[in-house]
Amino acid sequence: AQSVTQLGSHVSVSEGALVLLRCNYSSSVPPYLFWYVQYPNQGLQLLLKYTSAATLVKGINGFEAEFKKSETSFHLTKPSAHMSDAAEYFCAVITGFQKLVFGTGTRLLVSP
Amino acid sequence: DADVTQTPRNRITKTGKRIMLECSQTKGHDRMYWYRQDPGLGLRLIYYSFDVKDINKGEISDGYSVSRQAQAKFSLSLESAIPNQTALYFCATASASGADGELFFGEGSRLTVL
Numbered sequence: 771a772q773s774v775t776q777l778g779s780h781v782s783v784s785e786g787a788l789v790l791l792r793c794n795y796s797s798s799v800p801p802y803l804f805w806y807v808q809y810p811n812q813g814l815q816l817l818l819k820y821t822s823a824a825t826l827v828k829g830i831n832g833f834e835a836e837f838k839k840s841e842t843s844f845h846l847t848k849p850s851a852h853m854s855d856a857a858e859y860f861c862a863v864i865t866g867f868q869k870l871v872f873g874t875g876t877r878l879l880v881s882p
Numbered sequence: 883d884a885d886v887t888q889t890p891r892n893r894i895t896k897t898g899k900r901i902m903l904e905c906s907q908t909k910g911h912d913r914m915y916w917y918r919q920d921p922g923l924g925l926r927l928i929y930y931s932f933d934v935k936d937i938n939k940g941e942i943s944d945g946y947s948v949s950r951q952a953q954a955k956f957s958l959s960l961e962s963a964i965p966n967q968t969a970l971y972f973c974a975t976a977s978a979s980g981a982d983g984e985l986f987f988g989e990g991s992r993l994t995v996l
Contacts, residue, residue, distance in 0.1 A: 813987030815902055868976050872924040
């Protein structure tokens with residue numbers, strides 16, 4: 771069964787520093803992978819998705835993720851953190867019939 | 883107005899009470915989902931529906947039931963609420979025709995069972 775594992779329940783960075791949120795997947799077939807973001811008191815919104823086209827995927831708000839089959843990873847990065855990036859981030863993989871399986875989430879804390 | 887609307891946004895109830903969480907959408911999507919979010923556990927799928935006549939159990943359906951009243955409406959019921967059903971509940975929708983699995987979420991319904 772397809773699944774994702776997010777390493778680190780909390781990540782703290784300073785404003786302007788690199789953001790790296792880790793996600794590893796397990797899948798017996800080529801996966802479709804997603805990153806969603808949840809701002810406080812809001813629902814989830816899509817940041818970016820990998821659907822077997824380009825391995826480097828660019829999303830909204832300056833985020834990007836690289837699909838690495840050899841490492842079974844789909845890490846999320848942003849070169850320079852902004853205070854407004856503070857949120858919870860979820861990696862997800864799609865199973866049959868558009869059922870998303872989510873990771874446990876990583877809360878990003880950004881300090882001035 | 884939000885495309886996916888959940889009511890109520892917050893609810894406090896007592897053990898044993900029946901609770902219904904409602905979801906309506908204006909996106910015209912066929913597929914609707916109910917997820918539950920717990921700290922440290924991410925989101926887990928409770929039920930999903932691909933059209934009005936199609937209802938499927940997710941990974942944690944015990945203690946829950948759903949009703950798809952129309953294409954735009956999908957309700958989640960807790961017949962007899964218990965404290966470990968205290969959680970944040972999300973409704974989501976998806977198009978059957980594409981978008982490679984993108985789900986559109988409501989803002990969530992926070993349920994507290996005392």
